[in-house]
Amino acid sequence: xxxxxxxxxxxxxxxxxxxxxxxxxxxxxxxxxxxxxxxxxxxxxxxxxxxxxxxxxxxxxxxxxxxxxxxxxxxxxxxxxxxxxxxxxxxxxxxxxxxxxxxxxxxxxxxxxxxxxxxxxxxxxxxxxxxxxxxxxxxxxxxxxxxxxxxxxxxxxxxxxxxxxxxxxxxxxxxxxxxxxxxxxxxxxxxxxxxxxxxxxxxxxxxxxxxxxxxxxxxxxxxxxxxxxxxxxxxxxxxxxxxxxxxxxxxxxxxxxxxxxxxxxxxxxxxxxxxxxxxxxxxxxxxxxxxxxxxxxxxxxxxxxxxxxxxxxxxxxxxxxxxxxxxxxxxxxxxxxxxxxxxxxxxxxxxxxxxxxxxxxxxxxxxxxxxxxxxxxxxxxxxxxxxxxxxxxxxxxxxxxxxxxxxxxxxxxxxxxxxxxxxx
Numbered sequence: 001x002x003x004x005x006x007x008x009x010x011x012x013x014x015x016x017x018x019x020x021x022x023x024x025x026x027x028x029x030x031x032x033x034x035x036x037x038x039x040x041x042x043x044x045x046x047x048x049x050x051x052x053x054x055x056x057x058x059x060x061x062x063x064x065x066x067x068x069x070x071x072x073x074x075x076x077x078x079x080x081x082x083x084x085x086x087x088x089x090x091x092x093x094x095x096x097x098x099x100x101x102x103x104x105x106x107x108x109x110x111x112x113x114x115x116x117x118x119x120x121x122x123x124x125x126x127x128x129x130x131x132x133x134x135x136x137x138x139x140x141x142x143x144x145x146x147x148x149x150x151x152x153x154x155x156x157x158x159x160x161x162x163x164x165x166x167x168x169x170x171x172x173x174x175x176x177x178x179x180x181x182x183x184x185x186x187x188x189x190x191x192x193x194x195x196x197x198x199x200x201x202x203x204x205x206x207x208x209x210x211x212x213x214x215x216x217x218x219x220x221x222x223x224x225x226x227x228x229x230x231x232x233x234x235x236x237x238x239x240x241x242x243x244x245x246x247x248x249x250x251x252x253x254x255x256x257x258x259x260x261x262x263x264x265x266x267x268x269x270x271x272x273x274x275x276x277x278x279x280x281x282x283x284x285x286x287x288x289x290x291x292x293x294x295x296x297x298x299x300x301x302x303x304x305x306x307x308x309x310x311x312x313x314x315x316x317x318x319x320x321x322x323x324x325x326x327x328x329x330x331x332x333x334x335x336x337x338x339x340x341x342x343x344x345x346x347x348x349x350x351x352x353x354x355x356x357x358x359x360x361x362x363x364x365x366x367x368x369x370x371x372x373x374x375x376x377x378x379x380x381x382x383x384x385x386x387x388x389x390x391x392x393x394x395x396x397x398x399x400x401x402x403x404x405x406x407x408x409x410x411x412x413x414x415x416x417x418x419x420x421x422x423x424x
Contacts, residue, residue, distance in 0.1 A: 039075040042419030068101035089116040110136035124170040157189035180205040195233035202226040215265040225255035272299040310342040324367030331367030372405035
């Protein structure tokens with residue numbers, strides 16, 4: 001059964017998201033076009049491209065963090081096909097980044113393919129599919145679209161595929177049901193990360209919904225999650241024959257979520273959707289379990305054309321690259337609380353700005369790190385000035401800061417860029 005599930009995850013498709021270091025490349029003016037092509041050229045400075053601590057190596061005395069100037073070239077293409085009852089959208093972005101201070105492997109490359117499909121069978125039945133496939137050495141790019149982040153080193157070359165499929169059926173004028181499936185597939189190139197984090201995640205959802213008022217939905221829901229680790233490699237190393245080594249697959253787990261929620265439109269510009277409940281997670285290979293709160297709340301305020309504020313909070317478990325020394329002291333995962341803010345504002349007809357911020361507090365579950373925590377802050381600011389119909393100038397800044405119980409994990413990273421973009 002595990003092999004069948006893993007194969008399904010490899011061919012699934014996933015959803016897109018905004019990240020401070022990888023701003024959306026299309027503007028509202030381009031959103032209605034059937035097709036468009038775009039290319040950005042940027043110069044940048046990265047003060048810690050290795051995402052290492054600021055201290056020096058205690059043995060060699062060398063600085064652990066490395067900084068570099070560089071440039072980035074990023075062509076992209078988008079296709080939008082509206083049909084009578086369907087919509088198909090497809091985008092592809094390629095990015096080549098050059099770091100002048102590196103002694104070797106001066107370039108990084110990434111591929112980002114996003115697919116959206118929406119179909120309405122009738123007024124009562126509707127299906128939608130969102131897709132994102134990313135291959136990159138930059139973990140912040142790979143994690144976009146994920147509310148909860150796993151902070152990793154910048155050389156964590158990885159393939160990530162995310163799928164979100166939803167079917168909405170209007171049973172009666174007052175009752176509907178939403179059935180959904182989400183899939184995440186991670187495949188790391190580095191042997192250590194591969195042993196710890198190669199996995200397929202499945203999440204099945206059923207939500208009966210009641211239309212309490214024209215602008216208000218209330219619902220209860222159940223979700224069933226499977227986290228299937230794919231590596232048989234050892235993630236612990238002990239010499240005591242009484243403490244057997246642990247493989248990556250030993251962290252397999254299943255989750256059951258029960259929650260209630262609401263979706264309410266306070267006005268034509270302000271919408272809030274939220275779920276609160278509990279998560280019960282079992283680790284079958286280790287005969288352990290855990291019980292924790294679950295929450296997923298998002299509010300969106302679209303206060304003028306081309307401008308919005310989105311604020312949210314999420315509470316759930318997430319994977320970690322910390323393992324522990326033995327079977328009896330194995331770190332299973334982290335319990336994470338994340339608060340995020342996204343703002344887009346049109347300052348003038350030609351000048352627009354974007355702001356993204358995220359704070360995440362994660363507590364380790366099990367192992368010698370049990371009860372210890374990490375605090376991760378990620379934020380970014382971008383300004384874009386429209387020179388004419390086809391060209392714009394842009395500049396931006398992003399910050400990533402990880403404060404950890406383990407000094408060897410913490411880091412601070414600042415990045416700035418300036419460049420031009422052409423779109424046709």
